[in-house]
């Protein structure tokens with residue numbers, strides 16, 4: 154306010170002395186505040202007083218400042234001090250405490266007032282309450298902050314452009330940053346300035362459309378300020394005035410780069426999956442809510458269906474009824490581990506498969522993908538393994554494992570129902586001979602034939618098993634009586650004994666069968682088999698090719714055999730056997746013609762076990778070979794010793810077990826023993842039993858000829874008890890026939906034995922070989938033999954079997970005695 158202004162002259166006076174002009178200022182509707190030339194408040198009008206509740210006295214000087222809001226006061230003081238110093242007008246907005254205790258915003262506008270002389274008279278200010286405006290401003294600012302906060306935090310790019318000018322009025326941080334601006338620097342920039350010429354050209358048509366009032370959505374790839382490529386989806390929203398003219402456009406941009414890349418990778422992975430599914434041998438199906446929606450060629454190949462035939466159908470239709478529930482359960486539970494099931498081929502065949510399901514999104518939906526593996530080969534292999542584990546590979550019969558399993562089952566059932574069961578233990582006689590002479594292939598072929606014949610002789614419910622070697626076991630469940638077992642045994646003997654044509658020959662094996670019965674002979678599978686086994690040995694003893702039932706006595710025998718076997722092994726190791734010797738003499742002159750070596754097993758208690766009590770057991774338990782070898786060596790050694798000690802040179806007879814005789818290298822073993830002991834071969838004689846000569850004739854002839862070629866003598870022991878025919882004997886190079894003790898003992902009283910003994914003597918004479926009678930105890934027997942022309946004899950009448958020293962003494966004594974004497 155210039156001092157020269159004539160209208161202000163009065164105002165200057167009023168300001169200089171406001172108290173005098175109170176009525177004048179109080180007439181002002183606005184708040185009047187006057188300060189003196191020093192800046193102290195000197196007057197406030199009624200309106201001020203009404204507003205603040207404070208009259209001039211309360212505001213004078215600097216007091217009025219005390220009612221200013223503490224936050225605003227420093228700034229106000231600064232502005233006021235500056236205006237005062239420079240004697241200038243000032244304006245300020247601040248909060249002033251009102252009469253109601255609250256603060257009101259006021260706009261304080263003060264001008265310096267000068268008197269006529271140009272001196273500062275003071276300041277005159279009018280103040281207006283601007284609370285409403287300020288609140289609105291604050292509110293607007295808060296709203297803007299909120300908008301920005303939201304705009305900056307949504308995962309989208311947002312901008313607001315003015316319609317006509319296409320200048321940016323608002324942009325969120327993400328938008329501004331994308332184009333290389335800040336939220337402030339972007340304001341006022343045109344679309345073209347923001348996104349560049351190329352971008353603008355690309356979207357110009359969309360801009361035209363939004364300006365026409367359309368909402369436009371488009372997608373494009375852009376290069377952002379950071380150089381990266383982005384795929385965006387932009388939405389342009391028009392804002393129109395009431396007349397429909399375009400005022401502005403909001404741009405909403407979503408960065409869909411990740412989304413599109415994910416889509417692309419899903420597409421690629423779907424492609425890959427499809428290629429993989431097409432290429433794999435594993436069947437793959439997709440099902441949605443149980444319906445087949447897709448599959449690969451492998452599953453079509455596996456089932457024989459075409460794609461069109463199965464798509465859209467229910468998966469259940471392709472499953473056998475028995476697996477449906479399980480599969481559907483697994484599907485509904487989302488089971489994801491492999492499990493076995495089965496599917497049906499088009500022709501109805503059941504195909505065992507392994508299924509492995511996965512819940513997976515495919516083509517935008519949730520599917521269950523199932524891999525289907527054909528496990529027919531695996532199943533077949535498993536079945537084969539199962540079969541092999543439970544069957545004998547040679548014959549295909551159940552093996553011991555499976556047999557035990559079945560037998561236990563059968564016994565349990567028999568116990569429940571009170572049935573009887575028979576167990577037949579079958580061992581083939583002479584099988585070893587076939588195997589040894591014709592080889593394993595022939596042996597195997599023979600076993601297969603036998604297995605078949607055994608099966609043929611049985612009924613469906615019967616069980617047959619091969620236990621190994623030439624041992625078979627037959628179980629007859631539900632036996633009505635003992636006789637049923639007899640019938641089966643007889644049928645088996647007849648069937649198995651039939652000659653088997655093999656390699657151009659006719660072979661025959663006969664079975665020895667031991668039978669045990671449940672419950673009579675045992676309650677458990679083990680006991681019943683053991684007892685049938687014991688009965689089988691009895692059958693063998695009784696001449697083979699027959700059957701025997703188990704009995705208690707056998708059980709004892711079996712136990713006894715076991716004990717003997719154990720002790721025999723020990724005796725073999727410790728060489729605890731001795732030989733006794735029995736002389737053989739001429740019947741007519743009494744001249745000593747030979748000596749038979751007979752084994753003895755002395756016991757610690759001074760008793761002696763005779764050969765009949767342990768040789769059969771040794772034979773059964775595979776112990777005869779070491780025993781026989783020892784006897785042979787010992788006999789040869791002893792004979793050689795006697796010869797060297799000057800006793801007469803006599804042949805020494807040694808008993809050969811059938812098993813020893815079948816030993817392939819027998820000839821070379823004998824040759825070796827002779828060489829070792831230095832005994833000349835003509836002083837060794839072997840006693841063979843008739844039954845040994847009944848088996849494989851070719852092999853026997855070969856062995857006998859081999860022995861003969863060495864120069865040893867051969868005698869047939871126990872002649873008459875076996876089944877040998879003349880034909881047999883003629884084929885073999887035999888030197889001697891020994892007439893069995895059982896015939897000799899009843900001559901001359903028993904006409905049958907007389908006839909037999911006489912026939913044997915005649916037979917020997919006709920064949921040009923020596924006859925010798927054993928077991929001669931009585932003079933009348935000697936008389937008979939002499940009468941019949943038997944050449945030699947041995948027996949208690951001459952001497953019993955004696956230990957070596959006794960025998961040596963006997964021989965020495967005999968040398969000096971007349972030849973006619975016997976005994």
Ligand SMILES: Nc1nc2c(ncn2[C@@H]2O[C@@H]3COP(=O)(O)O[C@H]4[C@@H](O)[C@H](n5cnc6c(=O)[nH]c(N)nc65)O[C@@H]4COP(=O)(O)O[C@H]3[C@H]2O)c(=O)[nH]1
Nearest residue numbers: 751752763764765784808809810928929930948949950954
């Ligand atoms: N009642 C009676 N018996 C008489 C008379 N004179 C001799 N003996 C007995 O008759 C048996 C004759 O032997 P074997 O027939 O070869 O019968 C032998 C033979 O088959 C077998 N054996 C004996 N030693 C051996 C051996 O070293 N190896 C083999 N593999 N078997 C043997 O054991 C069988 C029995 O032998 P041992 O008990 O020694 O019984 C001998 C002998 O002691 C007599 O006047 N009356």
